[in-house]
Amino acid sequence: MKLTLKNGLLLLLLLPLLAFGSAQAQNLPSISSKTAGMKKFPGFYTFYWDENNGKIWLEIDKFGQDFLYVNSLPGGLGSNDIGLDRGQLGGQRIVSFKRIGPKVLLVQPNLRYRAITDNQNEARAVEESFAQSVLWGFKAEAADGQRVLVDATDFLLRDAHDVIGSIRRSNQGTYRLDASRSALYLPRTKNFPKNTEFESTLTFTSDNGGFIVRSVAPDEQAVTLRQHHSFIELPDSNYTPREADPRAGYFGISYFDYATPVNQNIEKRYIARHRLQKKNPSAKVSEAVKPIVYYVDNGAPEPIRSALLDGARWWNQAFEAAGYKDAFRVEVLPDTADPMDVRYNMIQWVHRSTRGWSYGASVMDPRTGEIIKGHVSLGSLRVRQDYLIAEGLLAPYEDGKPENKAMMEMALARIRQLSAHELGHTLGIMHNYDANNNASVMDYPHPQVQLDRTGNINISNAYGTSIGEWDKLAVTFGYQDFPKGTDEKKALDELLAQGRGRGLTFISDTDARSPGGAHPTAHLWDNGTNAADELMRVLEVRRKALQNFSEKNIKPGAAMSTLEDVLVPIYNFHRYQTEAAAKLIGGMRYTYAMRGDKQLVTEVLDKKEQQKGLDAMLQTISPEVLTLPENVITLIPPRAPGLGNNRELFAKRTGLTFDPLAAAQASADFSVSFLLHPERASRLVEFGARHNTLSLQDVTSQLIGQTWKSRRLNGLAGQVQLQTEQVVLSHLLALTQNQNASYQARAVAASALADIKQHVTSQAKRTRDTGYKAHLDFALARMEKPEEVKPTKQLNLPPGAPIGDGVFGCE
Structure with missing residues (x-):
């Protein structure tokens, strides 16, 4: 495989300018005179440190020779949300220096489009068809023959890692680079035979820094980070790509x-x-x-x-x-x-x-x-x-x-x-x-x-x-x-x-991460050979952990309110296995088959296997699973002074006090959002038409039977039951309005709503329970205006992933 691209035409065009550049070089001082008194760092690209002026002078002796330029972030911000981590790699580009008269350009060719050929004209045609990028322009300040000296300071003190953009995209303020508070960082500026390393300290200022920046920086108006630049010799041509x-x-x-x-x-x-x-x-x-x-x-x-x-x-x-x-x-x-x-x-x-x-x-x-x-x-x-x-x-x-x-x-x-x-x-x-x-x-x-x-x-x-x-x-x-x-x-x-x-x-990320995904074994954070069986097993572990939950879950002397921190991952212990079980419903086995490899291509799951997944999913919205025991609720007071609320805790609608109903609603909403996901609903319609398998009508009918038409309960479990019914109603209403769902999926959702309406109307006429009557009347009023219902997630679960573990190559 030939690894070099022909630049015939570019060189032809540049020859007169290069000649002009040689003539100009005669009027430039020598590199030795320009760098007198500076500290020299010999290596891949020799450079000089001008301590009096705080500058780096770069000696360029390899014009037209490709090398790898990488920027990175050795000193981070400390915020997962913004993502500017210590050690984070940034862009990596093949570049080369080109001299044109007094200018030296750092040019990045467009390697996305190539012509791997010995025909220079053919290679030139491709090169001229797509844009290149000039990353920086320098001015020649001294020269010795073909060697040129340029001031690289501004290049090294720029925001190469796009810190400003990362903070802005996170809605954490508009920052700008303050040159007066930025400087080169000499302890990590070094040179070696095959790589040259530079580092700088950069300060970004703003008068509207966001709360996340404020939580990690000493002063959100002045955020100081370090950025690193590497010039790297490219590997030799003895490597064979696979x-x-x-x-x-x-x-x-x-x-x-x-x-x-x-x-x-x-x-x-x-x-x-x-x-x-x-x-x-x-x-x-x-x-x-x-x-x-x-x-x-x-x-x-x-x-x-x-x-x-x-x-x-x-x-x-x-x-x-x-x-x-x-x-x-x-x-x-x-x-x-x-x-x-x-x-x-x-x-x-x-x-x-x-x-x-x-x-x-x-x-x-x-x-x-x-x-x-x-x-x-x-x-x-x-x-x-x-x-x-x-x-x-x-x-x-x-x-x-x-x-x-x-x-x-x-x-x-x-x-x-x-x-x-x-x-x-x-x-x-x-x-x-x-x-x-x-x-x-x-x-x-x-x-x-x-x-x-x-x-x-x-x-x-x-x-x-x-x-x-x-x-x-x-x-x-x-x-x-x-x-x-x-x-x-x-x-x-x-x-x-x-x-x-x-x-x-x-099976890759795309298939596993989609909430409407179909592959029955491709999930994040799951175990077992069958997702439904494993969900039922995980629910038993969760039940046992909640049964044992007490003040023994925190160390002696810890604030009792910190029990909520420990409770969150246990109450939601089944969340990932729930998502896995959902993929059995409207599920399909498939592989990345290639012609002639005799692999399975596609196979829709049979009705029995899909029903098994639905049965397990319906367990996750049962009042028995969603309702916290009274002895657990009474153990958790409002947050102690100095602790404060944070996103790792349950959402609350009761002010400072612990809210078991909000925890139950978020969990129910999580499960129902998978059951009635528009992609899954549309797939159930399609698969049901092609095969004798689970249909969307089956899912909505059983979902309504498990909630709206189930036996009435009392106490906290009864309140959990009522709000879960409203959650189901929300998702059905949203499905009828979702333009991403097929027409028939929306029609089936509308039919399910008609079923609920008929049941609710009948129940409202018969009940003497004023609370239940209010619940029914509210449901009828909501069904009059389905377009006002938000599609999903009225209350989010506390963050889950990473549970102990994710972007490209991440957990």
């Missing part, structure tokens, strides 16, 4: 090659992966020419650091399965190393003010997909969330007894799995949501909590302890170094076929 296969689950690159014959696909796709070669490709097991080495942040405390090391090292199992010996290593970052230095693959421990996502990103060669640097960002509050879940499950704080070690063991087990998961992204591997029961660390795992023989909660096997079989298959697909003469495409096809024979398949 063609992508949608069944293998890899990230990668794609581009349009206009030199492709008309009878072939013009879009080329290659996977992202590190360069890894066997010393002996013919050997079944061989050492690597150069092992892949990752480094764990030395700022991570123990025992977390050891957990990060352990989990990351799981991947060596996968490389061993691919025939490598000692080809993957994980070490602690040396104190002298810079985490943003491209030479270090990183697992970075990132702090934020609130819990949030972790993610794995990479610096890669845009020409080929070769990964140059893997960079994992792990949110430090993740481990505390798992510990909180364990506290809610175990109620461990009995007087006179030590803390239950199982809680810390569960939290650390999750950190090991998370370390492995995010590192997998930096190896090029996507999420795989068709990999339950620890078949892949690239799935999102909910803690596997069991009831033991005595009915007590057991969390000892909450998370997996090793790499999965899918992960081994994926690494072998991406990193196997085949002997010379091997038909690589055929060998990779056979590898995937063997995996399918062992039940190893891949």
Whole structure:
């Protein structure tokens, strides 16, 4: 594969200007005289530090030579919501310097559109058809022959990471870069033979900073961060790209090659992966020419650091399965190393003010997909969330007894799995949501909590302890170094076929994350082989945890109001399995089949399997599940001074006091929103017409029977019952008005409303219960104006994901 693009015409046009530039250079001072007294940093691109003026002078000696330019954010804002994290990678671009008279331009070619050919005219035609980008313009200030000196200070002190845009898009104020409060950061400005690293301290000012910025910055009017710039020598041409296969689950690159014959696909796709070669490709097991080495942040405390090391090292199992010996290593970052230095693959421990996502990103060669640097960002509050879940499950704080070690063991087990998961992204591997029961660390795992023989909660096997079989298959697909003469495409096809024979398949984010999704096994945060069975099992664990809930769920001396913090993840313990069970309703099995691979293409689930999912879903909106026990409610007072309300708690409509009805409504609304999702409703109509399977009429009829037409209850359970009925009514009314639903789905929803109206009218005439009568009259009034009903989520659940874990390559 030829990796260089022809710039014949551009060079032809620039020759007169280059000649002019040479003449001009004769009038410029020499580089040595201009830089006299400055500190010189020799390396990939030599530069000079002018301490008197606070400037960086860049010596350019490689005109027309492509290199990789990467910007990043070594010093973050500390807010998950805004997303400006410590260690966050930014843009990565192939660029080159072009000199035109006194100007030096930093030019980015358009590699999305190429012509991989030796025909310069053909390559030129493509190059001229699509825009390039000039990222910056410099002025030549000194010269020695073909070497030119430019002032790079303004380039390095600009907002390359678009901090201003990120804050603005989060509605947190309009900021501007204050040059008077910005400067170069010398401790992380260094030079090496193949990479040049610059760093700057930038201050952004505003008079209307938002509340999120105010919560993390000392002064929201002046936010100071650091930004990093890397100039990196491109890899040599000895790397061979590997063609992508949608069944293998890899990230990668794609581009349009206009030199492709008309009878072939013009879009080329290659996977992202590190360069890894066997010393002996013919050997079944061989050492690597150069092992892949990752480094764990030395700022991570123990025992977390050891957990990060352990989990990351799981991947060596996968490389061993691919025939490598000692080809993957994980070490602690040396104190002298810079985490943003491209030479270090990183697992970075990132702090934020609130819990949030972790993610794995990479610096890669845009020409080929070769990964140059893997960079994992792990949110430090993740481990505390798992510990909180364990506290809610175990109620461990009995007087006179030590803390239950199982809680810390569960939290650390999750950190090991998370370390492995995010590192997998930096190896090029996507999420795989068709990999339950620890078949892949690239799935999102909910803690596997069991009831033991005595009915007590057991969390000892909450998370997996090793790499999965899918992960081994994926690494072998991406990193196997085949002997010379091997038909690589055929060998990779056979590898995937063997995996399918062992039940190893891949389903991506798009399929799993959609709330109206159809795949019966592709979900986030679920377990088990059948989503409905697992939901019923999870509800039993939840029931037991709520039954045990008491002041023993918090430490002695803690404010009683903090019991609500512990209660939230337990009350909502079934939320993800609920979403998984919903996908059985209107569900369809499918694969990313390719012609001739003999895979299942599509198969609508039979009525029995869909009904099983519906039965489980209806359990989640039963008053028995939604109603909190009285002994739990009475334990939770208004928030103690200094604690305050926050988004991690239940929504309230009762002022300061705990609101069990609001918690129940949010949970019911969550379930019904999946049941009556417009995509699911439309699919039920279609599938019902094509097959003898569950219909939308079946769903609405059973939903109404479970709620509006069910036996009347008293007390708090009765109030939960009434508000759940109004939730169902809201979603049916909204479905009739939803332009994204099919006409027949809206018609069936309208028919269900007519059924409710008839029932409500009849009940209103007979009841003597004034409260129930008010409920019925209110429902009738709402049905008169369906267009005024909001489609979904009148009360949101507290944040769920990440429950202990997600954007591209994230949890």
